[in-house]
Amino acid sequence: MLEVTRELARFVSDLEFEDIPPEVIGRAKTLMHDFVGIGIRARHEADSTLAMMRATEILGADGGTCGVFGDSRWFSPAAAALMNGALGHSLDFDDTHAEASLHPSAVVIPAALAAAQLPGASGKDVITSIVAGYEVVCRLGQALGPDDHYERGYHPTATCGAFGAAVAASKVMGLSTEEIESALGIALSQASGTMQFIENGAWTMRYQVGNAAKNGLVAASFAREGFVGATHPIEGKYGFLNAYAPSPDAKEAVAAIGSVWETMNIAVKPYPGCRLAHSAVDAIIELRREYEFQADELDSVVIGLAGVAYDLTGAPEAQKRTPDNLVDAQFSMHFQAAIALQHGRIQWDDFSRLLRDEATAALMGKISVIRETDFGEDDWSKFRARVSIELQDGRQIVRQVDLPKGEFGNFLTNLELRAKFRSLVAPCIGQAGEIALYDLILNFENETVDDLFRRTMPAPDMLMAGED
Known part of the structure; x- marks a missing residue:
């Protein structure tokens, strides 16, 4: 043994x-x-x-x-x-x-x-x-x-x-x-x-x-x-x-x-939500940037996912089109796709802001998610996604992404990493506090854990979860 x-x-x-x-x-x-x-x-x-x-x-x-x-x-x-x-x-x-x-x-x-x-x-x-x-x-x-x-x-x-x-x-x-x-x-x-x-x-x-x-x-x-x-x-x-x-x-x-x-x-994830949905989100953002369409120009969207990705984020479709809470939304391919189709990006604040949004709900109704069977069976097949978009002017555009952004071969840039940290931290401890915390971790081999936690403490005027 x-x-x-x-x-x-x-x-x-x-x-x-x-x-x-x-x-x-x-x-x-x-x-x-x-x-x-x-x-x-x-x-x-x-x-x-x-x-x-x-x-x-x-x-x-x-x-x-x-x-x-x-x-x-x-x-x-x-x-x-x-x-x-x-x-x-x-x-x-x-x-x-x-x-x-x-x-x-x-x-x-x-x-x-x-x-x-x-x-x-x-x-x-x-x-x-x-x-x-x-x-x-x-x-x-x-x-x-x-x-x-x-x-x-x-x-x-x-x-x-x-x-x-x-x-x-x-x-x-x-x-x-x-x-x-x-x-x-x-x-x-x-x-x-x-x-x-x-x-x-x-x-x-x-x-x-x-x-x-x-x-x-x-x-x-x-x-x-x-x-x-x-x-x-x-x-x-x-x-x-x-x-x-x-x-x-x-x-x-x-x-x-x-x-x-x-x-x-x-x-490192560029978007909140189930990682298995991210290749499809990447494809949508690329297509939106390249073809410059708006969400109200869409006729239909079909997203093909591999087995486990489909099981976790694509089915049952009626439930995935109507997420009831944050976790539902994070495991809904339809919801994440709808955000990307409308805004060309996904941020943490989008989830709470758009969960009950009527336009987002209507857009999810135009999105279908299917199980693809031709993505192969290698270790990376579960991350592959194919997005097919039909526009109201008759154009049909397709994009397949095999490796989602954030993986070793497609890692986030230093600017993207820095922007993610800033967007999460600055609203809680202020801009100066965010910079100080970032620098402390950058030099962490010469720092202490106590100092790390002191740097994360909230700004005096910041409300905590549940406070009025």
Whole structure:
């Protein structure tokens, strides 16, 4: 049996900041910028935030030593990890790893930051732990076979995320190889999360991701104190791979680890909403720019998606044409397409502004989404999209996009990344505060986590979620 758990634990234990290539360090900082910016905005505006914060207070989890994005208070480590993970996933604007089909930062960064505030770890320690978490969680997602995992109803970010979070927290805490193995064994008991939220747009999508970050922190903390976790939790007969997928490939979990950096394959989303809809959005924006048509000139729009993309964002069509809440809208190809057709872009503010908009609703009625069967069966086929638009003047225009913007081969420019961060953060902490926070993360190896959270605190006149 391939000793997957031992090999992953040894990699994490041995990893040093100086071992990580400069481009990987730079990408980790880019992903930190993106995730922290999303978390701040979600603390102020996400619809689930108020209930989550009130429940946390009732449970007595405030008054600790760990920070939460955009909040002026301090919380217990477990609560901070949970809330930061949930906040960072609340806008569905956080980064993705295509081949693993999950959101790495939403589980890795919150666990690393909470763990770092316990011993007061350095910025270098945190960056190293984040990269370690990325490398493990992405490889686990690939090893499962994400389509099979989805087919069973699991939410990969939440299930794989418990292990990525455990690794990140363990690295910050300085655990040995054996202790990291035990942390992974404890995480196995907590790997959970299903896609059932998609039926009614439930906030559990956000919660179970935050819960994975918290569970990873708990697993590392227990292991540090000598608590014994299951052996071979990844590759064992009843381990994660065999229990959670029908045909996993354990070799994928350790393939070229330490020489091929999966961190570089993590994509930054240019639009909020399900990543599998983004190639179609790219195609619409390109066509609109090229042919200069307006939404009122449209006769019909047909969007072809591959299997899993169609299942998540295209069907049932009656429901996708009438999203009832934010999560519904984020998983509606029709809604995202309607925004792009009207405005030639999609921004976070568009979702709440246009959810009940009559013109947007009418436009969704002109959009049909179909299942394409000729996109092939390679790892990238699920991202392909074909958009066919018929205009009222008789013109028919078609565009196929194979690789959505934000992926490694089509990454966002520095200007686009900077603009996304600014648009999320400046409304919450002001222009000067946004610049200071951006610069702090850019130089994070020489900074502290406490200073990071202080920089995210709201401007004095800024209202929080639920405040009048």
